[in-house]
Amino acid sequence: MIDRPPHVAIVGCTGAVGREFLNILAERDLPMASLTLLASPRSAGRVIEHDGSPIEVKALAESSFDGVDIALFSAGGEISRQFAPFAVESGATVIDNSSAFRMDPGVPLIVPEINGDVLDEFRGRGPGIIANPNCSTIIALMAIAPLHRAAPCGIQRMVISTYQAASGGGAAMMAELEQQARDHAAGRPLRHDILGRPYLFNLFSHNTAIDPATGYNTEELKLIRETHKILDDATIAITATCVRVPVLRAHSEAINLTFREPGTMSEAQARQVLAAATGIRIVDDRAANRFPEPIDASGQDEVLVGRIRADISQPPGKGLDLFVSGDQLRKGAALNAIQIAERLVTGARMFTA
Amino acid sequence: MIDRPPHVAIVGCTGAVGREFLNILAERDLPMASLTLLASPRSAGRVIEHDGSPIEVKALAESSFDGVDIALFSAGGEISRQFAPFAVESGATVIDNSSAFRMDPGVPLIVPEINGDVLDEFRGRGPGIIANPNCSTIIALMAIAPLHRAAPCGIQRMVISTYQAASGGGAAMMAELEQQARDHAAGRPLRHDILGRPYLFNLFSHNTAIDPATGYNTEELKLIRETHKILDDATIAITATCVRVPVLRAHSEAINLTFREPGTMSEAQARQVLAAATGIRIVDDRAANRFPEPIDASGQDEVLVGRIRADISQPPGKGLDLFVSGDQLRKGAALNAIQIAERLVTGARMFTA
16 A cells, blocks of 8 residues: 555566556656656666656666665566566565566456456555556456456356457567568568568467467467456356457457356347446447447557447357457556556545645 | 360459459369450450460350350359349359359359269259358368368357458458558558558458348358358357458458367367368467468468367367468359369369370
């Protein structure tokens, strides 16, 4: 529990998510006593403008967290594993965007709209690590969790296919995709230094390692396991196919839900539940054929939800199909982490009133 | 049954599929007595080079089919409905790539590798209409049908999410997508005369009308109904979400299968079945993270199949996940139609020996 404007540090401030941390902090009303920007020694010394003031980027070190209350980490799992313990030792609460601690039973995995109440208990215990879920998990659950909670016996099974953007691979992957459009327009061969394949006008299975035991890739296993943890129900049967599409910064997902009992969730009931949920916006205009599109979700805080329809292959009220698009860098990463920070700071809104 | 090199006509020879008919006829060994090219009056008079000879495009008319044995139609449902009856009356067998007659109970809906044997019976009845299935149906079923047939009790349920290319919307949609890459590279606003939305770096729900009763779009209903007809089993529960992605000419699909009985199909059994099937190629290199990609499927006759894995959310042998990519213009349209023609011509291969 933090009962005064906190000293905040960002670890990985020059990455795609790091930059979005800065954008979102400038937009929202989280009061801060100070803001420290940390990055690799390579980026140290750079000056970043924030809210009208220049801030010098400092090299991340074990001693970087003296006096820091909240440390927002987004510099990959290795950096989190190495430096988060020093931050905690210095008295900071770490909000970690990497996968390093997500499945640690002692670490809360939080989407504020879904299980933010877990933090109420955690705050009493003082500083520690809070994990930000994976982008594709957050974006899917923003639509799924309200439906799961509204269903008396909950969801039995989910089949999810993702359409994931370049931003999940970082700023360099986004730049490579845009570079390939320029190469194509100029009639040059497409450069592919990062991916080793054409990305423009192509798509490919998510570029994470395949688990030899199951054949699932890491992204798919994250989506499954993190959903179990966030919904606190490991009995939900989940399968997923994660695919990278040539889109810049918003993930889309086709979601098929089976409820435990027939008669659970009609299309009309689902619309009612989704309309009442926070953090999502229904985009579902059948006459105009307008549904969630990544280009409309980009730069938005809300996850767009559409193609809401009863699964015609199931008994009435048993199955539901949805399609969602959400900004990978905002709700899928930086925004969610900052919403967690806001919940940690008692009366955050009060300070700025 | 046609027991001599046939007179062949192509209706819609200037479209994306029409041009692919010509490419494929030049590559394959279907013997022809003559080739007539038909299109709208707008295109009449154009000269198209085929196999080294110039052929003048003629305006489609009721009398265009005199002496024609096989008429390959790909000029949209309206043209098929209007002109196919004249072709049949003239004694031709129509192979129709539109959706006009697919669900007509008297019209065979054929993927030669899957239900080509239906034609054996049909041939005895003389000329008529044979329907070519929708592209997304053909590409999915090339992998699904062998698994369905190998499973003693068959498939119970399919959940399919598609990643469909511009080519399904015709040559103009492909050109618009490429134009948008040039616009982006030049820093211009993206022109979108056809789609009314950015397509580059975006995706959108398939641009076909939504059925008001179900909320499914026409593409999804085609996939469901045509699968029931081709597999001759309307009891299979199928749901689908069809999405257009910024890819030029190959459709991909994430397929989740549930078999009727547990213990039906292990991953190893699935691999064996798929390896023995014709018209598909397994691309499934987990170590190198190489799976079907539309850019690799483009221009290929075979449908690429990968991400073959047991669905970990199901009991062993009950569920299977797959990912396929297939060329929309070839196996998804023109190639399949020409394979049907080859089956109609008795001893087609003999004539060219």
